[in-house]
Amino acid sequence: MNLRGAAAVVGICELKPERERPDRDLNSLLAEVSLGAIRDAGLRKQDIECLIMQSNGATDGGSLNETMSEYLGIQPTFAAGINAQGASGVAGLAEAAAFIAAGLANYVLVATANPVDPNAGGPRRGRAGRAADPFTTEWQIPYGPVVGQNGYYAMIAQRHEHLYGLNVEKRAKIAVDQRINANHNPDAFFFDTPITTEDVANSRLIADPLHLLECVMPCSGGAAYVVARSDLATYLPHPPAYILGGACCVQRVSQMHMSDFAFAPVERAAKKTFAMAGYGPRDMSILELYDSYTITVICELEESGFCAKGEAGDWLQEQDFTFRGNLPLNTHGGQMSFGQPNFAGGFSQVMEGVRQVRGEAGEHQATKDVDLVYLTGSGGVFAVQSAAVLAREPR
Amino acid sequence: MTKEYDKPLVENPTYNSAEWWAAAGEHRLLYQRCTNCNRAVFPPRGSCPGPDCLVYGTLQWSESHGAGRVFSYTVVRQPADQRFARHVPYVFALIELDEGFRLFSNVTDIDPAEVRIGQSVQVYWDDVTADVSLPKFRIRG
Numbered sequence: 324m325n326l327r328g329a330a331a332v333v334g335i336c337e338l339k340p341e342r343e344r345p346d347r348d349l350n351s352l353l354a355e356v357s358l359g360a361i362r363d364a365g366l367r368k369q370d371i372e373c374l375i376m377q378s379n380g381a382t383d384g385g386s387l388n389e390t391m392s393e394y395l396g397i398q399p400t401f402a403a404g405i406n407a408q409g410a411s412g413v414a415g416l417a418e419a420a421a422f423i424a425a426g427l428a429n430y431v432l433v434a435t436a437n438p439v440d441p442n443a444g445g446p447r448r449g450r451a452g453r454a455a456d457p458f459t460t461e462w463q464i465p466y467g468p469v470v471g472q473n474g475y476y477a478m479i480a481q482r483h484e485h486l487y488g489l490n491v492e493k494r495a496k497i498a499v500d501q502r503i504n505a506n507h508n509p510d511a512f513f514f515d516t517p518i519t520t521e522d523v524a525n526s527r528l529i530a531d532p533l534h535l536l537e538c539v540m541p542c543s544g545g546a547a548y549v550v551a552r553s554d555l556a557t558y559l560p561h562p563p564a565y566i567l568g569g570a571c572c573v574q575r576v577s578q579m580h581m582s583d584f585a586f587a588p589v590e591r592a593a594k595k596t597f598a599m600a601g602y603g604p605r606d607m608s609i610l611e612l613y614d615s616y617t618i619t620v621i622c623e624l625e626e627s628g629f630c631a632k633g634e635a636g637d638w639l640q641e642q643d644f645t646f647r648g649n650l651p652l653n654t655h656g657g658q659m660s661f662g663q664p665n666f667a668g669g670f671s672q673v674m675e676g677v678r679q680v681r682g683e684a685g686e687h688q689a690t691k692d693v694d695l696v697y698l699t700g701s702g703g704v705f706a707v708q709s710a711a712v713l714a715r716e717p718r
Numbered sequence: 719m720t721k722e723y724d725k726p727l728v729e730n731p732t733y734n735s736a737e738w739w740a741a742a743g744e745h746r747l748l749y750q751r752c753t754n755c756n757r758a759v760f761p762p763r764g765s766c767p768g769p770d771c772l773v774y775g776t777l778q779w780s781e782s783h784g785a786g787r788v789f790s791y792t793v794v795r796q797p798a799d800q801r802f803a804r805h806v807p808y809v810f811a812l813i814e815l816d817e818g819f820r821l822f823s824n825v826t827d828i829d830p831a832e833v834r835i836g837q838s839v840q841v842y843w844d845d846v847t848a849d850v851s852l853p854k855f856r857i858r859g
């Protein structure tokens with residue numbers, strides 16, 4: 324049994340990233356994007372049979388499924404959830420498809436939102452202020468917490484540079500090409516601001532060796548999508564984006580884990596996803612890859628098989644990752660240039676993948692034909708990573 | 719020893735770490751070793767992550783010699799916690815001990831620009847309060 328082609332994304336809704344929405348709460352944003360995705364799908368509330376709410380950091384009391392069911396007036400017959408942090412958006416594709424393939428639902432709603440930058444306002448609201456976790460907080464905080472995950476990803480970049488010589492000038496290729504895409508996306512946070520390789524290399528060091536322009540832009544936003552059974556999807560208003568495969572691989576919570584963190588769990592997710600989809604890396608038209616930092620994308624490209632491990636440095640320079648290029652990558656600008664509304668950041672890759680399959684990305688629509696989209700998600704510090712393939716045809 | 723240490727510390731060690739912090743107070747760097755598969759394990763926990771270890775409670779405390787290498791590091795220039803602001807830039811590192819486990823710490827008494835992956839380091843103890851000592855590292859000559 325396999326979920327290949329069993330289901331498709333039929334509705335999407337994404338909020339334009341803003342610095343903060345202090346006047347809004349999580350539930351109101353979830354409601355706005357959920358309703359938008361149901362409307363976009365051409366469905367009614369009562370069609371939704373399963374809710375998958377992104378639940379990291381949203382468990383102050385009760386359950387999001389229950390709150391949002393009452394809030395929205397939806398009565399699902401199965402309530403699930405996804406808590407793979409930044410990997411959730413892409414992981415939700417396979418999860419929703421699995422519910423459908425198993426006959427538990429015909430229409431599934433997946434949603435997430437973020438009212439404020441979780442790292443704004445200092446450690447009391449940031450990661451440093453979270454309750455003690457036996458594998459992380461206790462062993463990290465006494466030595467000087469870093470903003471967000473900057474320092475931990477910096478250690479990955481440092482190690483990659485040590486092993487393979489990937490320096491900032493080479494990493495900058497990702498940031499620069501993605502920014503060109505953002506400059507053609509009016510919804511992107513940095514729509515108006517072009518950058519060059521020199522700009523990246525000369526930007527302020529955030530945590531050695533990562534520079535400011537290699538890091539995400541934390542902000543507020545939200546996103547939701549509706550997944551439908553494939554034979555029902557064809558009756559709906561938009562061309563379906565079929566889910567051909569997916570996986571979500573967990574490796575660790577902290578970098579004290581005795582694996583080399585220049586190698587990421589997306590390798591296992593990619594292998595499983597491509598095997599399920601019946602396609603390989605070279606078959607993909609475009610890529611929508613989780614990009615918390617330049618180094619994140621680079622490791623994902625290597626471990627997903629687009630180039631050999633350690634060879635990204637030169638390979639990157641030979642590609643054109645813009646929407647006009649040979650291998651369009653993060654055509655919306657990626658989270659580095661579009662914005663990262665916390666876990667909704669990982670949903671932005673799904674939203675853009677669907678827009679590209681539909682052919683409705685406007686000015687940043689890939690100029691090449693988009694048949695197959697490869698997507699990744701990443702949570703924590705390469706703690707959990709997801710992969711998926713979206714397609715214009717169900718096989 | 720200072721009575722006015724103003725930086726964050728763990729006030730309530732977890733179920734498995736209380737003994738580790740007590741030993742640290744005596745300047746002993748503990749880790750766990752599995753009596754079944756001999757694997758070194760850190761952070762402390764109740765059962766061994768080894769592939770063939772299916773019984774809870776096979777881990778025993780062992781004492782490290784405190785010698786290791788820099789596995790990776792970063793230079794913090796913008797701390798999340800302002801109580802560290804006066805120390806920037808400082809080195810936040812992941813140290814791999816010779817016994818085969820890793821922990822986060824600081825590499826001190828060195829120009830951050832001189833730190834490299836693979837450098838040999840040795841633990842020393844920073845007695846930050848009357849009760850709490852933190853393992854920190856210096857380059858081994």
Ligand SMILES: [Zn+2]
Nearest residue numbers: 752755766768
């Ligand atoms: Zn064992």
